[in-house]
Amino acid sequence: xxxxxxxxxxxxxxxxxxxxxxxxxxxxxxxxxxxxxxxxxxxxxxxxxxxxxxxxxxxxxxxxxxxxxxxxxxxxxxxxxxxxxxxxxxxxxxxxxxxxxxxxxxxxxxxxxxxxxxxxxxxxxxxxxxxxxxxxxxxxxxxxxxxxxxxxxxxxxxxxxxxxxxxxxxxxxxxxxxxxxxxxxxxxxxxxxxxxxxxxxxxxxxxxxxxxxxxxxxxxxxxxxxxxxxxxxxxxxxxxxxxxxxxxxxxxxxxxxxxxxxxxxxxxxx
DNA sequence: ACAGTAACCTGTTTGC
DNA sequence: TGCAAACAGGTTACTG
Numbered sequence: 001x002x003x004x005x006x007x008x009x010x011x012x013x014x015x016x017x018x019x020x021x022x023x024x025x026x027x028x029x030x031x032x033x034x035x036x037x038x039x040x041x042x043x044x045x046x047x048x049x050x051x052x053x054x055x056x057x058x059x060x061x062x063x064x065x066x067x068x069x070x071x072x073x074x075x076x077x078x079x080x081x082x083x084x085x086x087x088x089x090x091x092x093x094x095x096x097x098x099x100x101x102x103x104x105x106x107x108x109x110x111x112x113x114x115x116x117x118x119x120x121x122x123x124x125x126x127x128x129x130x131x132x133x134x135x136x137x138x139x140x141x142x143x144x145x146x147x148x149x150x151x152x153x154x155x156x157x158x159x160x161x162x163x164x165x166x167x168x169x170x171x172x173x174x175x176x177x178x179x180x181x182x183x184x185x186x187x188x189x190x191x192x193x194x195x196x197x198x199x200x201x202x203x204x205x206x207x208x209x210x211x212x213x214x215x216x217x218x219x220x221x222x223x224x225x226x227x228x229x230x231x232x233x234x235x236x237x238x239x240x241x242x243x244x245x246x247x248x249x250x251x252x253x254x255x256x257x258x259x260x261x262x263x264x265x266x267x268x269x270x
Numbered sequence: 271a272c273a274g275t276a277a278c279c280t281g282t283t284t285g286c
Numbered sequence: 287t288g289c290a291a292a293c294a295g296g297t298t299a300c301t302g
Contacts, residue, residue: 003295034278034297058296075296076280091280109279111296126297153273162297169295216295238295258274261293 002073004134004167005210005231007058010079015053017081018098022049023064025097029088034074034113037094044116045069050098056121057130057166062096067118070126074111079103131165134203139165141197148188148196155191156184157258159203168203170260171216171238176203178237183269184262209234237263 002010026042038044045064054061060079062069073079084095084102094105094114105114117124132138147164158164159173168176177184179202182195191199210216213231236246241254245265254263
């Protein structure tokens with residue numbers, strides 16, 4: 001489900017309902033996520049106040065005064081605000097209850113995770129080696145240009161490496177490359193300095209635009225407030241293999257790159 | 271250090 | 287209609 005815009009949409013939907021409130025109960029129905037959820041999580045958190053929900057890449061950071069709960073939604077996860085006493089459905093693995101409302105974590109494929117740490121989350125093994133935030137000034141043309149030097153890897157695969165930059169998943173990698181006029185299979189090391197600038201700008205624009213639209217709705221994605229996103233109708237290439245390029249009309253090519261569906265226009269992208 | 275592949279798991283879509 | 291294969295928004299772990 002989620003790439004960065006969807007995670008940010010979720011964060012914005014959840015935060016007003018629970019920041020500054022005390023966690024009253026925690027229902028842990030299934031610990032089997034990507035890594036096991038520690039079984040005493042309720043004892044760790046109950047009675048403590050959630051200060052803020054922050055985001056680092058696609059991780060949500062639920063900050064308490066005595067530690068941080070790291071949450072990742074994986075491929076199919078979502079978190080929604082629900083009445084605490086509503087009946088849980090299939091794959092509703094965890095509820096974080098704040099009085100009459102709870103944040104309900106649902107994840108059919110269980111690729112997500114929920115990890116409690118009392119240390120600085122920035123030093124956590126899953127966070128420490130992440131690249132810059134794509135919307136931050138530290139992600140700029142010079143940075144991407146330097147990082148890409150000497151790399152033979154496909155440009156798209158390079159962009160989706162979270163050590164290079166976080167939050168650029170399959171949808172937005174495809175979209176940004178099309179908007180930048182860059183072929184996804186071009187060697188990262190052959191990216192020119194001017195094109196690096198174009199690409200960085202397109203990544204920022206497409207992510208920012210998607211956040212403003214409330215994320216991309218594919219199948220049944222909903223943000224924390226239960227509302228769908230509206231970006232899907234504005235996608236130029238993702239999910240459009242064989243259909244005409246919206247810029248030149250030539251049928252879009254679709255092929256797997258590093259096991260991920262990749263769509264591009266051989267005329268517009270070089 | 272880098273690059274490529276398999277793996278985790280369930281639900282939905284596609285094709286015979 | 288039924289059934290099996292293919293595929294899905296992510297990331298780590300392992301291999302060479």
